[in-house]
Amino acid sequence: MEEKKRARIGFVGCGNHATSSLYPAIHLIPEFHLVAVCDLKQELAERNARIFGAEKWYTDVSRMLKEEKLDGAIVVGTPQMHCEVGKQCIDAGLPIFVEKPSAVSYKDALALAEYARKKGLWGSVAYMKRYSVCYNLVKTITEREEFGKISEVETRFSNGPYPSIWGIKENARAFLIGQVVHIFNLVRFFAGEVEEVYARLNSVTADRFGYAITAGFKSGAVGVMNLNALESTEWKVSERLAVSGYDCWVEVEDMIHLRYHPGIVPIPGFSPGGREQTIEWRPDWTELMATKAEGAFGYKGELENFARSCLGLDKPKADLFDGAKDLEIAEAVWESATTGRPVKVKGV
Missing domain, CATH: 3.40.50.720 (NAD(P)-binding Rossmann-like Domain)
Known part of the structure; x- marks a missing residue:
C-alpha cells in the first residue's frame, strides 16, 4: 500500500x-x-x-x-x-x-x-x-438556491476586559486589531467585501468599551456589529451570528448551536403553523469531550488546509491578503469611531 x-x-x-x-x-x-x-x-x-x-x-x-x-x-x-x-x-x-x-x-x-x-x-x-463545522454549515445553507441572496449579516461578540498589547496604546484599538479581526473576516466570509463602515465607541473605562458598527458591502448587503469588552469581568467569550436571506435566516450561538429558519415550514398543515419551526444543529456532549483543537472549532481544519x-x-x-483586508476594516472602524464619520474601505 x-x-x-x-x-x-x-x-x-x-x-x-x-x-x-x-x-x-x-x-x-x-x-x-x-x-x-x-x-x-x-x-x-x-x-x-x-x-x-x-x-x-x-x-x-x-x-x-x-x-x-x-x-x-x-x-x-x-x-x-x-x-x-x-x-x-x-x-x-x-x-x-x-x-x-x-x-x-x-x-x-x-x-x-x-x-x-x-x-x-x-x-x-x-x-x-472559516474552518469550523458550524460556520461551514451556515455557508452550505446560505449558498443554496432556497436561501436567496444574503441581504443582512448581524454579529455580536463579547469578551472581558481587553488589554493594551503589542505597542498599541489604546485598548479599544488593540481590541479591533488583536481580537475582532476574527469577526471582520467572518462577515466577509458570508457577505463579501466591505465597502463602508460607520462606528460609534462607548468607552466606559480604558479596558471596558463597546462598539456599535454598521457596514455596507459591495454586494449590496448591510451589516450590524455589536463588538464589546463589557459583559464579563473575566475573559469569557460570547458570540452570535445571524444571516438573513429571502424569507429565511440562519443563526449561530457560540459556534456550537445553529438554528435555520427556512422559507418553507418543514411540517406544514397545522394551524397555527408555527413560523418558528426550525432545523437545528448542535454537537452532543460526547462530541465535545475532545480538546477544543480536535473538536468543532476549526483549529484542526486550518492546519489541515x-x-x-x-x-x-x-x-x-x-490568505495573507485576507489578513490585510481585515486589518484595513479594523483601521476604518477606528477612524470612524474617532472622527464620527463613515469611512470607505478601499480594499486590497
Missing part, C-alpha cells in the same frame, strides 16, 4: 495559544509531518518536541531553516514576529501559516502579502472560524 505523502512542516512558536489549540490537532492530520519546532526559550521548544512528536527542536529559526528540508513553516507569536520571521521563512522558499493578526497594521500586513507574492509564494492566516495546500492538494481559505 502506497504511503500517503505528508507535508514537512517546521513550527515556530511554543507559547500558550499554539500549545493549547494548535499542536494538539497535528496528530489528527494525515498530511502533516511535524519535522521541527522552534522557540527562543529552550525549555518550551524541548517540551513541545517531546509532547507532540517533533523530530528536532531549535532556539534559532535561521538554523532550523538552514538544516531542515521543509515544505512549509508555521509562525505563531506576536504580529511583529509574524512579519519578521514570516519573511525569513519566505526567503527560505517556504509558504507560511501565521496567526491572526498577520501584522499590527494594514500597511505591514499588505507588505507581507506582497513580499510572499513577489517571491512566488503564498501564506495562510489562522482564521479558524495548510498542510494540504503545501502539497498542492488544496488552497487556503484565508
Whole structure:
C-alpha cells in the first residue's frame, strides 16, 4: 500500500495559544509531518518536541531553516514576529501559516502579502472560524438556491476586559486589531467585501468599551456589529451570528448551536403553523469531550488546509491578503469611531 505523502512542516512558536489549540490537532492530520519546532526559550521548544512528536527542536529559526528540508513553516507569536520571521521563512522558499493578526497594521500586513507574492509564494492566516463545522454549515445553507441572496449579516461578540498589547496604546484599538479581526473576516466570509463602515465607541473605562458598527458591502448587503469588552469581568467569550436571506435566516450561538429558519415550514398543515419551526444543529456532549483543537472549532481544519495546500492538494481559505483586508476594516472602524464619520474601505 502506497504511503500517503505528508507535508514537512517546521513550527515556530511554543507559547500558550499554539500549545493549547494548535499542536494538539497535528496528530489528527494525515498530511502533516511535524519535522521541527522552534522557540527562543529552550525549555518550551524541548517540551513541545517531546509532547507532540517533533523530530528536532531549535532556539534559532535561521538554523532550523538552514538544516531542515521543509515544505512549509508555521509562525505563531506576536504580529511583529509574524512579519519578521514570516519573511525569513519566505526567503527560505517556504509558504507560511501565521496567526491572526498577520501584522499590527494594514500597511505591514499588505507588505507581507506582497513580499510572499513577489517571491512566488503564498501564506495562510489562522482564521479558524472559516474552518469550523458550524460556520461551514451556515455557508452550505446560505449558498443554496432556497436561501436567496444574503441581504443582512448581524454579529455580536463579547469578551472581558481587553488589554493594551503589542505597542498599541489604546485598548479599544488593540481590541479591533488583536481580537475582532476574527469577526471582520467572518462577515466577509458570508457577505463579501466591505465597502463602508460607520462606528460609534462607548468607552466606559480604558479596558471596558463597546462598539456599535454598521457596514455596507459591495454586494449590496448591510451589516450590524455589536463588538464589546463589557459583559464579563473575566475573559469569557460570547458570540452570535445571524444571516438573513429571502424569507429565511440562519443563526449561530457560540459556534456550537445553529438554528435555520427556512422559507418553507418543514411540517406544514397545522394551524397555527408555527413560523418558528426550525432545523437545528448542535454537537452532543460526547462530541465535545475532545480538546477544543480536535473538536468543532476549526483549529484542526486550518492546519489541515495548510498542510494540504503545501502539497498542492488544496488552497487556503484565508490568505495573507485576507489578513490585510481585515486589518484595513479594523483601521476604518477606528477612524470612524474617532472622527464620527463613515469611512470607505478601499480594499486590497
